Amino acid sequence: MSETVHRDARIPEAMAGQRFDQVAAEIFADFSRERLKGWIKSGDLTLDGARAKPKDKIYGGEQLVLTAVVEDELRFEPQAIDLDIVHEDAAVLVINKPGGLVVHPAAGNPDGTLLNAVLHHCPALASVPRAGIVHRLDKDTTGLMVVAKTLAAQTQLVEQLQARSVSREYDAIVTGVVTSGGRIEAPIGRHPKDRKRQAVTASGKPAVTHYRVTERFRNHTHVxxxxxxxxxxxxxxxxxxxxxxxxxxxxxxxRLKLPPGADDDLKDLLRGFPRQALHARKLAFIHPESGQRLEFRAALPDDMLMLLDYLRDDHETMR
Structure with a gap:
């Protein structure tokens, strides 16, 4: 199966100076960079009504028009992988992702991913780009994700993400005692020396995180x-x-920092905690068909609950 998609968007003035393919990847984020680059080269994605090169410079205010045929994602194999489904209807699927599950196949993880799992659960997603996935969680981050079950729903949800109207809240357990909540506004881009890492850098994209303290311990904080x-x-x-x-x-x-005087059990837990202590606890968005605002919550996973218990016991013992 295949489907013809038509999209148009005006490029914000703030994107001036970037490459055409970079801007297209941000505006049409539900399609892969390679697929968009191919459409630019074929003329399916135009700039102010004319063909352009992927590396052409953007000045801001131009009109993007995309008319292209989306082929089925048949190169990805459906696989019977258990899913913790929080909500499902004809348009969306909300999943509580476990730690250790990669979201999308890539080098080093060709299968066994969330994408393979949702293709098995809902074979019709083969006709939706990226099998309906509109945002990702890191492999070792747990919690809530939304998957679109139709192309129209995916388009609508991506527009909500771009408009920053999707609400996403996370639990994190950090090293150090955070005295109060705050707002972090610092651009993020690729690390200049390590391609596996991101970094706060002047050349990065705008990034804003709000945080508040939930519970303080002797040397750690739940935020x-x-x-x-x-x-x-x-x-x-x-x-x-x-x-x-x-x-x-x-x-x-x-470098690992252990609380002075902590017992061996807590030290062992901190040394061996197998992933970043991060959980997507709350997700809210406007349903792409009904227009109703939906909100979902996922309880902390067992490993983070145990970590909090140990930190709480240490805090009480050493007071």
Whole structure:
């Protein structure tokens, strides 16, 4: 099966100076960069009504028009992988993702992903770009994600993400004692020396994270983070930038710091915590068909609950 899509959008003035393919990837984020680049080269994606090259410079205010045929995602194999489905209807699927599950196939993870799982659960998603996935969670981050079951629903949800009207809130357990909540506004882009990492950099894209304190311990804090933007590794990068890295974060956590006088059980737990202590706890959006605002919550997973219990016991014992 295949489907013809038609999209048009005006490029914001703030994107002036970027490449055509970079701008297209941000505006039409539900399609892969490679697919968009191919449509630019074929003339299916035009700039002010004319063909252009992927590397052409954008001045801001131009009109993008996309008319292209979307082929089925048949190269991805449906696989019977258990899903924790929080909500499902004809337009959307809300999933509570476990830790260790990659969202989309890529180098090093060709299958066994959330995408393979949703294709098995709903074969019709083969005709929707990226099998309906509109946003991602890191492999080791747990919690709520929404998947669109139709192309129209995907388009609508992507527009909500771009308009920053999708509400996403996370639980995080960080190293250090956070004294109060705040707002982090710091651009995020690729790390200049390590392509696996992101970093706060002047050349990065705008990124805003709001956070508040839920519970303080002797050397750690349970915080709630709310995303205003959705950059790769945003909470992990922003909290590390504030010198409050997430427990268990192998990329951004830095040197392990153990509470002085802590018992061996807590020390072992902190040394061996297998992932970044991050959980997508709340997700809210406007249903793409009914127009109703939906809100979902997912309880903390067992590993984070246990970590909080140990930190709480240590805090009480050492008072």
């Amino acid at each position: 709630r983070c709310k995303l205003e933007t959705g950059r790769t590794h945003q909470i992990r990068v922003h909290m590390a930038h504030q010198r409050f890295p997430l427990i268990g974060d192998s990329l951004y956590g830095g």
